[in-house]
Amino acid sequence: MSSLNVFDEFIKKINSDSSLREQDKATVLRNLSTLKDTKVNILITGATGAGKSSTINALFNFDKAKVGTGVDPETMDIKKFELDNIILFDSPGLGDGKEADRKHAKNIINKLVERDNNGDLLIDLVLVILDGSSRDLGTSFELINNVIIPNLGDDKSRLLIAINQADMAMKGKYWNSEENLPEPKLQEFLDEKVISTQRRIKEATGIDVEPIYYSAGYKDGDDEQQPYNLSKLLTFILRHTKKEKRAVFMQDINKKDEMWEKDDKLEDYQKEIKKSFMESLVESASKGATQGANIGGAIGSLFGKAGEAVGRTVGGVVGGIVGGISSFFGW
CATH class of the missing domain: 3.40.50.300 (P-loop containing nucleotide triphosphate hydrolases)
Incomplete structure (x- = not known):
């Protein structure tokens, strides 16, 4: 991601997504603004x-x-x-x-x-x-x-x-x-x-x-x-x-x-961190909206194609293990 606030990036993405209903888009933008201030x-x-x-x-x-x-x-x-x-x-x-x-x-x-x-x-x-x-x-x-x-x-x-x-x-x-x-x-x-x-x-x-x-x-x-x-x-x-x-x-x-390169179970921890971020972000943003899966995909796409697939899963039901998402912190 750029040097902008991470949540500004998500807000920008949702704003430009034509697949979302306007009512849901407004709900998600409101939720993201709240999350940004959390x-x-x-x-x-x-x-x-x-x-x-x-x-x-x-x-x-x-x-x-x-x-x-x-x-x-x-x-x-x-x-x-x-x-x-x-x-x-x-x-x-x-x-x-x-x-x-x-x-x-x-x-x-x-x-x-x-x-x-x-x-x-x-x-x-x-x-x-x-x-x-x-x-x-x-x-x-x-x-x-x-x-x-x-x-x-x-x-x-x-x-x-x-x-x-x-x-x-x-x-x-x-x-x-x-x-x-x-x-x-x-x-x-x-x-x-x-x-x-x-x-x-x-x-x-x-x-x-x-x-x-x-x-x-x-x-x-x-x-x-x-x-x-x-x-x-x-x-x-x-x-x-x-x-x-x-x-x-x-x-x-x-x-x-270099801060994150050595751990006793590095891959497992990084997968869990990605999953935690994804679930928290998508579920918080989707609260009160009717197009949960679509919203999850829209947000998840910021993490690449694998993230989009997982994002739709998170938005629709529950999360899965987030694998293959860009680099660990290379937003």
């Missing part, structure tokens, strides 16, 4: 050094972010970054001393229970980033078990636990730097870390979580470490986001190909 609010937290900033920069097109302040303009305890559709609230985790921890916890709780203008909870997703290179995650579990989970309300699916710095989980050992992948011994260690994290949270709170591990990447002098499992992380974020809002991520995700 926001996804993500609260990101984790201990110092866990890699919140590198994760944010890897996932999102951060160059255009507007920086604001959160609940405390004096200390800027929670930083607010506004993209086109994604709003990020970057909060410190615990571990900076008792007084700082108390203040951080209070600010996180206030953000978790905050409501929007419609009376709905403001935060769509809470992403807690753990430091995969650290053996002492006590303060992070205190944050998850005693601060976040008790204040999530009824919808615990808003919580996602992600273990960053997978490449340093065994002090840099058993990481294949050339392939940017973990060797079997490290992969086994990481899998055990996921199970241990899951069990520890379950025992403390009774809540089931499904942690994942990844590496956000970093630059160290002349060396640059590319991300690993970033597509997996985005897949899990989409799974935890309300279906009608998933399409808005298309506008703000990082479009650099």
